[in-house]
Amino acid sequence: MDTRSVHFTLQGRGGVGKSLASALLAQYLVHTERAVSCYDTDPVNNTFTGYEALTVKRIDILGTDNRINARAFDGLIDALLWDDNIAVIDNGASTFVPLMAYLAENRVVDLLTGSGRPVVIHSVLTGGQAFNDTRHGLEIVLQEHSAPVVVWLNEYFGPVERQGRTFLESSLYERNAERIKGIVRLGRGNGDTFGKDLEIMLERKLTFAQAIESPDFGIMPRQRLSMIRAGIFDQLAVLEL
Structure with missing residues (x-):
């Protein structure tokens, strides 16, 4: 386990669980008793920042004209190096x-890695209507950067597959198997029980630890959330992040 690694969650399609992946990863790292710093560069949504327990630092990348100022990323990289x-x-x-x-232009992965901060990129691949868009986004990530990639398979919108072929059976995986550090599967579960408990927790921007300890959740919801957490954390543990 590396205590100075840097994890970027990158995906070009919104609303597919990208911030959820970041929040789950951060919770896992905290759960394994490591010091974690969280950053949010989303100028539109505050999903990740909304998790007060994670103390997420917001990086303002909008200029005075409300356009994205790429130079503002300099501040993020400075923060990561310090x-x-x-x-x-x-x-x-x-x-x-x-x-x-x-x-890519600033060779940031090389800079961070050379400074003792190995980089891991996380990207979400989802089922349903967003499958093609998220597949394209993942393909760009794999093409543009040499850092190892963790693929999060979000099954909330449906099975993550094309014409009956799973991601592990896809040509995209076959071409990039050596680059892919691991896969984390986010199953949908029973929508009336497991799914509903998770939905309520996410709506309230609670971490698993907060929800499981909260009197607002009954005994069985806390039991199911504990099971969901264990399933996700066990998958992350295998990756040795």
């Missing part, structure tokens, strides 16, 4: 292209 904690950065869909270009 911060000894493991870092989780959630990036908004609207800043996907600018940040991808910034990382």
